[in-house]
Amino acid sequence: MNTTDLVIDVTGITKLFGDKTVVNAIDLQVKRGEIYGFLGPNGSGKTTFIRMLCGLLTPDAGTGTCLGYDVRNQQPEIKRHVGYMTQRFSYYEDLSIRENLDFIARIYAVTDRASAVQNSLECLGLANRSHQLAGQLSGGWKQRLALAACLIHSPQLLLLDEPTAGVDPKARREFWDEIHRLAADGLTVLITTHYMDEAERCHRLAYIAYGNLLARGTLDEVLASARLTTWTVTGPALPALAENLRSRDGVEQVVAFGNTLHLSGRDPAKLAAAVATVRDSRYDWKQTRSTMEDVFISLMDQAKDNFK
Amino acid sequence: MNRFAFHRFWAIVLKEFIQMKRDRVTFAMMIGIPLMQLMLFGFAINSDPRHLPTAIRAADQGPFARTLVQALRTSDYFQIVHEAETETETQRLLQLGDVQFVINIPEDFSRKLLRGERPTVLVEADATDPAATGPALAAVNTLASSIFNRDLPGPLARLQAKAGPVDFRIHAHYNPENITQYNVVPGLMGVVLTLTMVVITALAITRERERGTMENLLATPVRPFEVMAGKILPYIAVGYIQVTLILVAARCLFGVPMVGSLPLLYAVALFFIAANLAMGITCSTLAKNQLQAVQMAVFFFLPSILLTGFMFPFRGMPEWAQAVGSCLPNTHFLRIVRGILLKGNGPLEIAPELWPLLLFLVVAMAVGLKRYRRTLD
Ligand SMILES: Nc1ncnc2c1ncn2[C@@H]1O[C@H](COP(=O)(O)OP(=O)(O)OP(=O)(O)O)[C@@H](O)[C@H]1O
Ligand SMILES: [Mg+2]
Numbered sequence: 237m238n239t240t241d242l243v244i245d246v247t248g249i250t251k252l253f254g255d256k257t258v259v260n261a262i263d264l265q266v267k268r269g270e271i272y273g274f275l276g277p278n279g280s281g282k283t284t285f286i287r288m289l290c291g292l293l294t295p296d297a298g299t300g301t302c303l304g305y306d307v308r309n310q311q312p313e314i315k316r317h318v319g320y321m322t323q324r325f326s327y328y329e330d331l332s333i334r335e336n337l338d339f340i341a342r343i344y345a346v347t348d349r350a351s352a353v354q355n356s357l358e359c360l361g362l363a364n365r366s367h368q369l370a371g372q373l374s375g376g377w378k379q380r381l382a383l384a385a386c387l388i389h390s391p392q393l394l395l396l397d398e399p400t401a402g403v404d405p406k407a408r409r410e411f412w413d414e415i416h417r418l419a420a421d422g423l424t425v426l427i428t429t430h431y432m433d434e435a436e437r438c439h440r441l442a443y444i445a446y447g448n449l450l451a452r453g454t455l456d457e458v459l460a461s462a463r464l465t466t467w468t469v470t471g472p473a474l475p476a477l478a479e480n481l482r483s484r485d486g487v488e489q490v491v492a493f494g495n496t497l498h499l500s501g502r503d504p505a506k507l508a509a510a511v512a513t514v515r516d517s518r519y520d521w522k523q524t525r526s527t528m529e530d531v532f533i534s535l536m537d538q539a540k541d542n543f544k
Numbered sequence: 545m546n547r548f549a550f551h552r553f554w555a556i557v558l559k560e561f562i563q564m565k566r567d568r569v570t571f572a573m574m575i576g577i578p579l580m581q582l583m584l585f586g587f588a589i590n591s592d593p594r595h596l597p598t599a600i601r602a603a604d605q606g607p608f609a610r611t612l613v614q615a616l617r618t619s620d621y622f623q624i625v626h627e628a629e630t631e632t633e634t635q636r637l638l639q640l641g642d643v644q645f646v647i648n649i650p651e652d653f654s655r656k657l658l659r660g661e662r663p664t665v666l667v668e669a670d671a672t673d674p675a676a677t678g679p680a681l682a683a684v685n686t687l688a689s690s691i692f693n694r695d696l697p698g699p700l701a702r703l704q705a706k707a708g709p710v711d712f713r714i715h716a717h718y719n720p721e722n723i724t725q726y727n728v729v730p731g732l733m734g735v736v737l738t739l740t741m742v743v744i745t746a747l748a749i750t751r752e753r754e755r756g757t758m759e760n761l762l763a764t765p766v767r768p769f770e771v772m773a774g775k776i777l778p779y780i781a782v783g784y785i786q787v788t789l790i791l792v793a794a795r796c797l798f799g800v801p802m803v804g805s806l807p808l809l810y811a812v813a814l815f816f817i818a819a820n821l822a823m824g825i826t827c828s829t830l831a832k833n834q835l836q837a838v839q840m841a842v843f844f845f846l847p848s849i850l851l852t853g854f855m856f857p858f859r860g861m862p863e864w865a866q867a868v869g870s871c872l873p874n875t876h877f878l879r880i881v882r883g884i885l886l887k888g889n890g891p892l893e894i895a896p897e898l899w900p901l902l903l904f905l906v907v908a909m910a911v912g913l914k915r916y917r918r919t920l921d
Contacts, residue, residue: 292762292920311918315765326760330566331559342555343764 246300273438319386329371344389445539556774745824783817803888
């Protein structure tokens with residue numbers, strides 16, 4: 237792998253708030269054109285990490301580059317080429333949609349500003365509502381405006397902090413199609429999300445909990461690294477069965493999905509033993525591939541044990 | 545590569561203009577505050593109060609006593625609202641605050657006067673507020689020397705008041721009639737600008753931080769000076785609207801003389817407005833939220849009206865207060881405005897007051913820039 241192809245290349249990035257380590261020695265390499273998913277429970281330090289990448293926070297330790305610029309002292313250059321979408325809507329609510337886009341376009345000195353803004357409005361599907369105040373948009377539309385605004389200066393790297401929170405499924409699909417199109421053209425995207433289906437649409441993933449990077453790689457690599465075994469069961473009186481199973485040794489998760497229960501654990505032998513104790517003809521047991529969600533909840537539980 | 549970029553500065557200016565236009569209430573306040581202050585200070589405040597309620601206890605009803613009462617009436621300072629009979633009555637009137645003065649004419653007034661024995665007229669004043677009684681008491685003294693001259697003709701002329709050994713001739717320059725408004729209304733310009741300009745920009749950066757828009761602004765390549773200058777420029781326009789409003793009112797409502805050059809005044813006002821805006825922005829970078837920012841602005845505003853010579857004579861203050869006052873831009877601007885409007889000062893005369901303004905502007909801007917946080921740390 238050629239290092240110049242690394243858009244993000246940081247090692248040991250650490251951030252403390254007071255004496256609390258919020259981001260703990262994280263290494264991350266992201267290649268050009270890659271869609272990199274950043275996952276983790278609430279308060280795990282995702283937003284803090286992204287802010288350090290784009291120069292909004294100074295790391296307390298660690299070094300590295302973003303777009304080839306040093307993250308510690310070349311922040312102005314980084315800001316010029318990065319599109320950052322904040323988790324909380326942070327455009328001007330008392331400006332109209334068009335005025336917001338125009339403001340950003342002026343700040344970045346976008347060439348041919350008028351047509352860039354017009355294009356962006358049309359892509360958004362907001363051309364006929366461009367005079368509406370941003371504050372009057374619904375939550376999902378605000379997200380879409382924010383995405384349009386951080387793309388207007390054609391950045392080389394997109395940092396998206398939960399861009400699809402509160403966005404409807406169709407708009408989310410369109411959004412991901414757009415992200416893939418942009419990535420195919422060489423744009424690099426680092427995106428945080430809590431949606432498992434979105435995690436599956438990323439090229440690579442990193443899982444961070446309580447400031448620590450716990451797993452990374454492609455979807456399959458992350459699934460494999462968790463070494464999780466999962467069983468499903470269908471049949472009568474599932475709530476009672478679930479209660480029964482929850483207390484057994486080796487059973488780490490019991491989750492109801494409609495008419496099936498998912499049973500997961502890291503020790504296959506113990507899990508099989510637990511299944512054997514309740515197995516009878518009324519139930520239909522199957523061993524299946526673990527889902528992302530199973531894996532993430534397992535990682536989260538482990539993290540809690542390790543760091544709390 | 546990292547220098548001031550006009551396009552970014554201009555983006556901020558346009559944005560601020562739009563936001564100002566949208567925020568109707570704030571805009572109305574910026575016009576309303578000068579109007580209200582003009583009404584309050586221009587019409588309501590008078591440092592030379594007249595027609596003060598007065599009680600007379602005249603034990604002597606002779607012609608000289610009547611002349612004295614008449615003279616008091618025509619002096620404008622006294623309005624006789626009570627004719628009291630006894631001392632208990634007058635004391636009660638003073639105590640209740642029904643009258644400001646009690647004038648006691650003794651029963652032997654006329655007799656003593658004619659004998660040349662200098663009768664005593666006791667003037668009792670409710671002097672809780674020295675500003676209310678001072679001018680009237682001064683007027684009483686000048687009365688005595690002149691009122692009886694007409695009543696004491698011929699052989700009695702020897703009783704007329706004699707001129708003192710020295711003739712003090714008073715020539716009150718610039719405001720000979722001692723009209724309070726001539727002093728207050730031009731002074732209001734500095735006060736109104738200080739109040740509105742500092743408060744409005746004190747909110748400028750804390751508002752961005754509170755609404756979360758700061759995160760976005762910081763993520764763009766915009767530089768601190770571009771933000772500060774971009775936020776200042778639109779309000780300079782507002783400041784000029786206020787200056788014009790006050791000048792028009794000064795001329796049309798209060799008839800304040802304008803001896804000096806108005807263009808010069810407008811030019812100097814730029815530095816004063818900018819100094820206040822920079823001060824506001826600096827408050828804004830120091831405060832954690834909008835409430836704190838406004839509190840800081842008020843903290844700055846109070847000395848700006850009390851210690852600058854707007855409310856009380858500057859030279860009457862103790863040394864330390866004069867020292868504090870000299871650090872405030874309003875002190876210097878008041879002298880400039882009054883100097884230009886009332887005295888016809890030119891550039892040379894105002895120069896000593898101009899450089900402190902510039903110094904303040906530079907210092908406030910520098911502190912603001914230093915304190916402006918480029919990161920969210
Ligand atoms: N400015 C700050 N000062 C102090 N602590 C902070 C600050 N910002 C974040 N934190 C703390 O840092 C931790 C990580 O916060 P962060 O916002 O990075 O989490 P996150 O992974 O983005 O969470 P979420 O999924 O809820 O967005 C949290 O415990 C939070 O309380
Ligand atoms: Mg977050």
